[in-house]
Amino acid sequence: MEFSIYTITNTPRLYILMSKHFSRTNFTTMSRFVLIFIIGVATLAVSSARPEDRLVNADVAEYGRYPYMVSLRVGTSFSHTCGAALVTPEHxxxxxxxxxxxxxxxxxxxxxxxxxxxxxxVFGGRVTQLSEVRIHPEYNPSNTWENDIAVLKLATPIPYTATEQPIPIATADVDVQDCDISGWGRHHMPSNTLPSQLQSGVMATMTRDTCIQYWASSMIFNSTLCVGGVRGNGVCSGDSGGPLVCNGELAGVVSWGNPCANGLPDGFARVYAFRDWVNENIADLSDLGRFYAAEAAASRPSRA
Structure with missing residues (x-):
């Protein structure tokens, strides 16, 4: 199955940044794809320059199977811009x-x-305003988007329903395995049309050593989770921020990719690496968050 995600790009700046990180063997490959990164989305003009993202060749999601799936939207346009995952009724x-x-x-x-x-x-769903946004303090949009993760506080809690339930934050790191992904990203680039229905599929994670066979090691941090690497299976414009779920837990957040599903691994924020930061901010943002953070701390496996 294919997938893809999305992002705004500034091609000359992106070319310079990525050329610093590509190995000599990968640079020619990168130069063949760089023009594809020109595509942008008007409603995301405030977003940082970055590669493309979305779910390609996916299936229409089964009703109620992804109750944690969230569409992040901007202003009065009501247009989907990014995915997100509900991790508590308020966050x-x-x-x-x-x-x-x-x-x-x-x-x-x-x-x-x-x-x-x-x-x-296109229609339906519960609309909830945000009351606060917490971005990782070491997020670096100018350096391959390291620490690309944020916590959102909702103005009002989401009640539990058949189609609205939180997903647990990863309690352990993921191995090489198949994981669930979902999103409203484009099916291919270039395209100005988002799918009308939530798309879903399966993508496999890989080790860092395998990932740096495709991308320079300076682009792949310990907090980067590489996923995919199979042509026709990847993220695309509109999938950014969306969840990768492994073993029933939130294991990854869509960060960047080579548009779209061109056979190179996509980069996700490795949620387990940010678990403590996420829980600290959830706890700091609300009383309900403190309860969930305490529950999460109690459920974390003890270290030998």
Whole structure:
């Protein structure tokens, strides 16, 4: 199955940044794809420059199978811009680049809202405003988007329903395995059309050593989870910030990719690496968050 995600790009700047990180053997491959990164989305003009993202060749999601899936939207346009995952009734996790300006500074939360409990990208679902945005303090949009993760505080809690339920944050790191992915990203690039229904599929994770056979090691951090690497199976424009779920837990957040599903691995924020930071911010943002953070701490396996 294919997938893809999305992002705004500034091609000359992107070319310079990526050329610094590509190995000599990978640079020719990168130069063949760089023109594809020109594609942008008007409603995300505040987002940082980055590669493309979306789910390619996916299936229409089964109703109620992804109750944690969230659509992040902007202003009055009601247009889907990024995915996110509901991790408590009051908090979501998404990519930092979805809610940041070109510096590690959060946008005004009043300019963002989420829609939950829906499959359609056109109508339906529960609309909830954001009250606060927390971006990882070491998020670096100018350096391969390291620490690309953010926590969103909702203005009102989401009640549990058949189609609205949180997903646990990863309690252990993931191995090489198949994981579930979902999103409203484009099916191919170039395209100005998002799918009308939530798309879903399966993508396999890989080791860092395998990933740096495709990308330079300076691009792949310990907090980067590489996924895919099979032509026709990847993320694309509109999938950014969306969840990768392994073993029933939130293991990854879509960060960057080579548009779209061109056979190179996609980069995700490795949620387990940010587990403590996510829980600390959830706890700091609300009483309910403190309860969930305490539950998460109690469930974490003890270290030998």
């Amino acid at each position: 979501c996790v998404t990519a930092a680049h979805c809610v940041a300006n070109n510096v590690p500074e959060a946008v005004d939360p009043s300019a963002r809202f989420v829609v939950t409990g829906h499959l359609s990208n």
